[in-house]
Amino acid sequence: MGGTKKKGLWFRYLIAVVLLLIMIFPYIYMVLNSFADWDQVDKKLFPTEYTLQSYQWLLGGGEAVIPRPWINAFFNSFIVSGASTLLMMVTAIMVAYALAKMPFKGRDTINNFILFQMFFPAIILLIPTFLVIQRIGMYDSYWGMILPKAMSLWAVFMYTNFFKAIPDTFIEAAKLDGASELQIMYKIVMPMSKSITTVIFLFLFMERWTELLWDMLVAKSDNMLTLNVLLSQMFGPYGGYPGPMYAASVLLTLPIIIIFLLFAKKFQEGMQFTLK
Amino acid sequence: MSTKQGRMGWLFASPYLIYAFVFFLIPLVWSLFLSVTDWNLISPTFSFVGMENYMEAFKSPGVQSAFWVTFKFMAVFVPMVVASSIIVALIVQGLPRFKGLFLIGFFLPYLASGVVSSLIVKGLLSYNSPVNEFLRNSLGLDINWLGSPFSALFVVAVIIAWKFTGYYALILTSGFESIGTEIYEAAMIDGVTPWQRFWKITFPLLYPALFTVLILSIGVTFGIFTEVYQLTGGGPNFATNTWQMEIFTRAFSNLQAGYASAVAIIASVVTFISIFIIRKLLEMWGKRNGWN
Numbered sequence: 001m002g003g004t005k006k007k008g009l010w011f012r013y014l015i016a017v018v019l020l021l022i023m024i025f026p027y028i029y030m031v032l033n034s035f036a037d038w039d040q041v042d043k044k045l046f047p048t049e050y051t052l053q054s055y056q057w058l059l060g061g062g063e064a065v066i067p068r069p070w071i072n073a074f075f076n077s078f079i080v081s082g083a084s085t086l087l088m089m090v091t092a093i094m095v096a097y098a099l100a101k102m103p104f105k106g107r108d109t110i111n112n113f114i115l116f117q118m119f120f121p122a123i124i125l126l127i128p129t130f131l132v133i134q135r136i137g138m139y140d141s142y143w144g145m146i147l148p149k150a151m152s153l154w155a156v157f158m159y160t161n162f163f164k165a166i167p168d169t170f171i172e173a174a175k176l177d178g179a180s181e182l183q184i185m186y187k188i189v190m191p192m193s194k195s196i197t198t199v200i201f202l203f204l205f206m207e208r209w210t211e212l213l214w215d216m217l218v219a220k221s222d223n224m225l226t227l228n229v230l231l232s233q234m235f236g237p238y239g240g241y242p243g244p245m246y247a248a249s250v251l252l253t254l255p256i257i258i259i260f261l262l263f264a265k266k267f268q269e270g271m272q273f274t275l276k
Numbered sequence: 277m278s279t280k281q282g283r284m285g286w287l288f289a290s291p292y293l294i295y296a297f298v299f300f301l302i303p304l305v306w307s308l309f310l311s312v313t314d315w316n317l318i319s320p321t322f323s324f325v326g327m328e329n330y331m332e333a334f335k336s337p338g339v340q341s342a343f344w345v346t347f348k349f350m351a352v353f354v355p356m357v358v359a360s361s362i363i364v365a366l367i368v369q370g371l372p373r374f375k376g377l378f379l380i381g382f383f384l385p386y387l388a389s390g391v392v393s394s395l396i397v398k399g400l401l402s403y404n405s406p407v408n409e410f411l412r413n414s415l416g417l418d419i420n421w422l423g424s425p426f427s428a429l430f431v432v433a434v435i436i437a438w439k440f441t442g443y444y445a446l447i448l449t450s451g452f453e454s455i456g457t458e459i460y461e462a463a464m465i466d467g468v469t470p471w472q473r474f475w476k477i478t479f480p481l482l483y484p485a486l487f488t489v490l491i492l493s494i495g496v497t498f499g500i501f502t503e504v505y506q507l508t509g510g511g512p513n514f515a516t517n518t519w520q521m522e523i524f525t526r527a528f529s530n531l532q533a534g535y536a537s538a539v540a541i542i543a544s545v546v547t548f549i550s551i552f553i554i555r556k557l558l559e560m561w562g563k564r565n566g567w568n
Contacts, residue, residue, distance in 0.1 A: 024381065117300055121544035123523065127533055213501055232502075249395055268376050
């Protein structure tokens with residue numbers, strides 16, 4: 001009896017590992033093809049000859065092909081995603097704290113309006129938001145990519161629910177000790193919110209990092225493109241050079257995977273809480 | 277004290293007020309205004325055309341296809357992603373150790389940019405790719421994946437399902453966690469078959485988490501853009517022409533800003549009503565079966 005049970009368990013792990021390998025196979029395929037000899041790119045499931053040619057070509061440009069600003073785009077992605085995510089975090093924490101812990105006149109109205117806006121289909125805003133950015137002179141600039149994505153209502157919603165669950169007594173006690181609202185947030189509220197902060201940060205950063213439509217509309221000049229937009233632009237024209245396209249994909253995917261894995265443990269703890 | 281606190285409250289909430297004004301209210305009004313003009317995104321002049329844009333939109337193959345394509349995506353994508361995430365969740369749930377490690381692994385596809393996953397799929401499905409070579413040589417199948425209407429839609433649905441499976445599985449496992457092992461032991465004593473066990477015990481208890489996954493995945497179908505833009509451009513013959521694709525093409529490729537605004541308004545009304553109705557139906561379905 002014990003023997004069969006053990007055998008069954010071994011089999012379960014085998015299925016789980018095989019399924020996991022199938023699920024992450026596209027990533028494996030991407031990495032292998034970025035290092036594959038150009039004769040074998042997209043020709044073999046597992047290439048046999050490897051070279052660094054794709055990366056050299058990507059960074060240096062080939063004959064008759066102008067080198068594209070991949071490295072520059074890589075840093076643009078960091079600047080835009082980093083600043084945007086940071087602003088989304090700060091604004092969400094501020095607004096959520098006000099909604100959860102600072103009784104003031106008109107609070108319920110703001111709360112209801114946020115819920116209304118959350119369920120409002122955002123597609124209607126695409127064209128006029130572009131026009132707003134154009135009119136205030138932020139077309140083709142970092143701010144144009146950052147500001148319309150400087151606030152996440154989902155993050156406000158998540159933080160508001162979390163902050164509401166923090167007992168008022170903590171905050172009252174700190175107030176009696178003469179702490180200011182900012183001190184309370186920094187010293188009491190934020191340390192209690194570490195795991196949910198990790199979850200919100202990761203989701204916002206992942207979404208911002210892989211954004212295409214908005215950045216594509218705002219960034220026009222070569223030195224403004226984010227890596228995702230540049231990759232998208234080169235999708236067709238570089239169709240004859242799949243190797244470098246895989247190398248660029250690795251460049252785009254690797255940072256986000258590293259960041260995710262760094263926070264993976266905290267992320268999981270936070271998800272347990274968020275989903276309850 | 278209380279006025280001071282009130283002022284602090286408004287101060288802390290002010291980022292939202294500014295944001296909602298600049299990036300919600302102004303665009304909203306602007307959008308309604310544009311939808312009754314013939315503005316072309318560049319020209320300094322335009323004229324009012326009344327309801328003409330809306331009339332034209334209702335008749336256009338682009339808008340009609342966007343309406344149906346969304347529901348076709350839903351019909352293919354939602355069952356696919358729900359099934360795959362349930363399978364992943366069930367398998368991970370059956371592991372006594374390393375559960376978290378596996379969940380993290382299955383979550384990784386969620387990190388992929390739509391551009392990257394489109395690129396990989398384009399490579400995997402190119403004419404001389406290992407996949408197509410295998411299908412041709414072993415099974416005699418010659419499939420033009422992105423060239424025929426149904427398979428193009430199917431391929432895009434698979435890419436998006438791949439991305440979301442691990443995320444939804446994570447939501448579902450938290451649902452599983454709320455199911456105690458005692459109930460399974462009791463069922464085992466009563467001689468319940470695995471099939472009955474899934475439908476009579478697991479499924480009803482899983483329903484709240486499943487409801488979340490259903491609502492999220494249905495929401496996804498109304499916002500598909502990147503994969504379609506990269507792989508098919510909405511084709512072949514409008515077979516993958518989503519709302520976002522239609523609006524983007526009209527506004528920024530054809531420069532019909534006025535017309536595209538009317539399409540965007542139609543799209544949001546359709547989205548809002550559809551999601552509302554589907555949500556209500558799901559709630560009724562759950563109630564009738566006593567799941568929630």
